[in-house]
Amino acid sequence: MPESLPDFSSPVRLKYVKLGYQYLVNHFLAFLLIPIIASVALHLFRLGPDTIVTTVKSIELDLVQILCSTFVIIFILTVYFMSKPRSVYLVDYTCYRPPITCRVPFSTFMEHSRMILKDNPKSVEFQMRILERSGLGEETSLPPAIHYIPPKPNMEAARGEAEMVIFSAIDNLFEKTGLKPKDIDVLIVNCSLFSPTPSLSAMVVNKYKLRSNIKSFNLSGMGCSAGIISIDLARDLLQVLPNSNALVISTEIITPNYYQGNERAMLLPNCLFRMGAAALLLSNKRRERSRAKYKLVHVVRTHKGSDDRAYRCVYEQEDPQGLVGINLSKDLMVIAAEALKSNITTMGPLVLPASEQLLFLFTLIGRKIFNPKWKPYIPDFKLAFEHFCIHAGGRAVIDELQKNLQLSPEHVEASRMTLHRFGNTSSSSLWYEMNYIESKGRMKKGDRVWQIAFGSGFKCNSAVWKCNRNINTPVDGPWSDCIDWYPVHIPEVVKL
């Protein structure tokens, strides 16, 4: 049983009542069937073996009947196995670790800010305040072009960054899994803000000389939750393609999107977004089953774009000077909370144990019929999952989700530490968090992981994974050189 927070407000007895209730409801079938089987077995024993034999002999069956029943059984079994969705496994994944020359200490960031925005001290002040409270550490990285004063974000530099991060991640993945380029059947690359022609997926095909009949996709413009969208797409494709491998690359290319103006709402992403990438190998091949790390259980996508406020929440636009940047609206947190609620409503029935669902149902009925003033019951997702990977979108996002889902600091530790060490790497941050949990030795076989990502649109996407095998430390990955220093205490405000 996962650890639950000590509930000091209610007496200890209530806790045991709750535990007993959960056991009862979750294993209801067992509680129902065991007595019935026991009584039938008892009854049979009393009858004695001879009576059983004569009863069996008295059933007259001829050959046709036997054959028909056998065929019916075989037919039902075949239909069942054919219509079962193929299991999709995550064989392994890698995350990109930037070189030390790309590191961005706070003081360097502020200095550059002061030099570039020298006519706008208020904007500089704003950036400093954001950085102080951001939850980022001193070791996050920006691409080389941004280290220049002023930054040099031309297309060549953007392609250079893309090649650097994507190719490094893929090379590492090939090494880790022994995958050969010719064995890749599906290639999906998601990068929201940089979409050159030919696409980044074409760039990968070109570099690694992938097959000409590869199914390649390039998802752009879909925000920070595009990683899960890519996984969803890969899963759907792997239902149609038997015995296939899918390579999914999630990244965000920072170089062309570094805002160079002085509108405050648009300077925010500069403080938070950092360089990163992840490469995943998904497969439905039977032989990968034994060595795969995770099995994909559910993907739930929620799109709130039909609401105008949600649609305009993260909006790319030009500022009065004509410089392009991303405008984050002030009610981002509210919209995120609503999107999360939507997502949970769909996710809940899929993952929650029956006990929680019943409680939720009763409270819902109670509120509708008896007393609207009853507090809505927030299901305890800690019963459904051992680990949580919350997109490290910013400190506020993690705080909000921790509050809404009633998670303990240890549950959100992976997210907070990833934000501290790598910053907001957009769609790949979920994989850095996953790697943190593995590096800490906390991932065991059978553990269920919930990845939640938010993105422009406004979307809230979740993926549920089940750990397929024990993962032993030390884990080779972006945390391998620093995992022992973590977790660190992140102060509320860092004095700059």
Place this chain on the structure above:
Amino acid sequence: MTGSIQHQVNVHSRLTVVSSNPTEPMGQIYALTPTDHTMSSHTVHIIYYYRTRPFSNEGRYAMDLDNVRVSLSELLSKYPRMIGRLVRDENGNWEVKYNDAGVRMFKANVATTVDEWLRVADESDERNLTVWEDMPDGDPTSWSPFQIQVSEFVGGGLAIGISFSHMLADPTSGVLFYKSWTDAERGDPTGRHPPIFTLPPLNNRPPPTSTENTPITVKYLQKHSKQPPISSPKMATYTFKFSNTVIKKGLSKIADKCPEATPFDYLTAVFWMQVIKLKTLVADSLTHSISLCVDARKHFDVPIPMKFFGNALTFSQLCLENEAIARDNGLAELVQSVHRHVNGIKKEDIDSMIDWLESLAKGLSGVYPKGVQMYGPELTFVSLEHLIMNPKDDSNDEFQSLVYEAKFRNNEKPMHVSYRIGKAEGAGLIIVAPVPEGGLARTVTVTLPAEEAVKLCEDPVIMGMAPTMVLSGRGME
């Protein structure tokens, strides 16, 4: 001829190089010593010229991510003083805050080849190869006290110029840091001994001797800190390269009077004599004096003196009678006096200097005296003899200098190294430095008022020593 290449250095980029690991603990503030404060009006510029680039040219981020910058970033983690920023305390004194902000790097292209440059460029052209940026409006918050410029020449040559405020370090520190960088890039383990930034406090010393015997170092400071700032005529710089044989010959000539003379002693004497003749104002006076700037590291009470990063210079004055110089063997006399003087600087002199500055500061209610003109008001000679190491085995006679052992991965020695001191104005500055080939040969960089400098280049005695002119804007010589 010189005008045509003045516009040929194009500084096209500016960026910041950060250390590989964050400074721990972050944000600590260290006060600068009174010695540092006296040097604050000067800047140091050192340029290393290479014939070939030490890093590859391939790949989109060749310059950005290749090993040269990686090794620099790793080295900077050990020098938090270089990547910090200057701040003022409540008394207005300077301090360094270890805030991990990084050093500024500039990249430039030069439209000519490095050989052509060394032949034809002059001092004002060379200014373009390092950064001469003052603190903007006296506000040090975003100003990087250390700056590196990497200039690429046509045909593959490279110049790496480091410049820094003299308040934080002296030229020797710059040289040693640079050597650590090249060693690290080559893969040599230099990390065993980290640099030392602060000296142990001078608490258990014998009380200072009576005031009659004011040490020469203190006398120098007393004189110069009272002088008003000099408005000097325009200065010009020429660099003379003297070969091994010439120096050997010269030393043997005066060997009977002064057998242990170093090339510095000899060259100081030679140039002193000739400059006296040129300086119309003082040629007839009874005494002549020069300032000598000698490294003080060997007197420090630390385990590895050469690892000290900061200001470790002694300035002192040497006076001689006119008659002594005018005699027949005047040169040998001069050499001997210089040699005796240089070797006569004791630890107590340095300690007294620090004492005197501290007491001066106490008198001014805690405010350290402002920077004074340390180089230049009097003809100043700077010795870099301490940078010449004896070889480990005595198999050959060659002395290799720390300066020219600064080789990157491609094992190529610098072709030439230039030293410049900013705001060294007044009577002049002469720096005696090693040469790539090693041995007794020396490069002498002379900064004098323009007219005198030109006359010096035509001086028969100097020319009789067959110098090669480098970076002096002269044509085919």
